[in-house]
Amino acid sequence: MKLLKLVPDNTNIDFVRLRGWAFGLTMLLSLLAVGLTVYKGLNFGVDFEGxxxxxxxxxxxxxxxxxxxxxxxxxxxxxxxxxxxxxxxxxxxxxxxxxxxxxxxxxxxxxxxxxxxxxxxxxxxxxxxxxSGKVSGELIRNGVLAVVLAVLGIGLFAIFRFEWQFGVSTIVAIVHDLLMTLGFFALTQFEFDLNIVAAVLTIIGYSINDKIVIDDRIRENMRRYRKMEMREIINLSVNETLPRTVMTSVTILLALGALLFLGGHVLRGFTAAMILGIFVGTYSSIYVSSSLLITLGLRAEPEGGAARPGRGGMENAERVGPRN
Missing domain, CATH: 3.30.70.3400 (Alpha-Beta Plaits)
Structure with missing residues (x-):
């Protein structure tokens, strides 16, 4: 039986080539999201308004x-x-x-x-x-605190797990995802309640999962192909993980689509936030977080340099040619 492949094995897309456009689009969308949130505000539910x-x-x-x-x-x-x-x-x-x-x-x-x-x-x-008004104030404070601590914790994990550049790029990408979510709710005026805070935290979890997979592959390829330019390493790593990224996103979207149409209006805001999070999380993982590593000055380990712990002795491997 032939396995289903949404992305061909020989895929070799030059994602980094579009990083200038991606950064510009990211900045524009982030500013629009902030503007919408400030101008229109969020339609807070009883959980937050009291x-x-x-x-x-x-x-x-x-x-x-x-x-x-x-x-x-x-x-x-x-x-x-x-x-x-x-x-x-x-x-x-x-x-x-x-x-x-x-x-x-x-x-x-x-x-x-x-x-x-x-x-x-x-x-x-x-x-x-x-x-009550007192309870709603506590919910707002706890909701904001939960999101801020989640973002900071993820950034610190990326810094200690990889390099400081990975931590910075991860935080930038997650903040972008959060701003897109807030802008969406300001635009649509869907009710923003505790269910949406849960959706935001879930979006952060999905987004960081995708980013960590790509970052881990980038680090492995930095040790495997020491003579390869950083641009090529990032393109190679993103293309290698692209089948997993696409398959994960599609399967989650199928489940969310069923929930959106059959789950009733009570879950509509939560589901809409999750669907948006899948798209912006995938986009930021590929075009924002990964490409930002070049801007932050990340470089592959020099040939003959001290090897850090890795998997399967790949640290000492020489470049034998890019994989498609």
């Missing part, structure tokens, strides 16, 4: 102004409305109720449910969630 969120489904797309007017007259606070998943489903976000206890929250939910059912026949109450 307050009460009610999900209501109508028989047909409702007039949002009419829904808002109906909720505002109940005296439960100023309402913020947003379509959720489909035009018939609306999320109603309200401030923390006076007293902040479960009784006040249940009373507010009951008021909204009764009023909307009376004004919009067939309206169906789906669910509600509530978070």
């Amino acid at each position: 307050g009460l969120m009610i999900e209501e489904r109508f028989r047909q797309p409702p007039d949002l102004d009419r829904v808002r007017a109906e909720v505002d007259r109940l005296g439960v606070g100023e309402a913020a409305l947003q379509q959720f998943g489909d035009p018939n489903t609306i999320t109603i976000r309200l401030p923390v109720q006076s007293g902040g206890d479960e009784g006040a929250t249940n009373a507010a939910v009951k008021k909204v449910e009764t009023a909307l059912a009376r004004t919009f026949p067939g309206a169906e109450f789906r669910r509600y969630s509530t978070v």
Whole structure:
């Protein structure tokens, strides 16, 4: 039985040749992502904003102004409305109720449910969630801390595992991936909650996994082909790991695609973030992280230099010609 190969064995793409364009595109997209995040902001969910969120489904797309007017007259606070998943489903976000206890929250939910059912026949109450302002502040702090510590830990690991250039290039690539994710959520205004923080950490994990595989192959080839230029070593290493990168990305995208279409609107933001992360993580591994090593001055070990621990004695091998 013939094995499926998405990338031919003799693939020899000159990725480094496009590094100037890649760096320019990366800088442009990063600035756009920052601009979008600052200008439009993120649509924080109740997890981060605090307050009460009610999900209501109508028989047909409702007039949002009419829904808002109906909720505002109940005296439960100023309402913020947003379509959720489909035009018939609306999320109603309200401030923390006076007293902040479960009784006040249940009373507010009951008021909204009764009023909307009376004004919009067939309206169906789906669910509600509530978070206090103090808890939401702690969640924001812990979420940011988790992401920052993950990025720093990964950078330190790359520095001690390889060379300082690998650590710097890895951190730059991961920051790029994070900015792309934030810009995407600022553009689409998908709800940004704890599920998305989990997605961001998962994206970091996938991205670093791909980068470490490529970096490890680059280090091996630096010892194997001591006379080869760094540009050739990086191209060779990326081409050698390309089949694994493509196969991993495709299989994950198949699973995420099924989750996107069949998982329901609750998981749509999480799945969209993961799909975006696969694309930007693969791009940054190939065009940003690897090519940046040249700019940072990484060089292959000189012939006859002291060999560092490696695998299978490849440190002392001479160049016998590039592999395709």
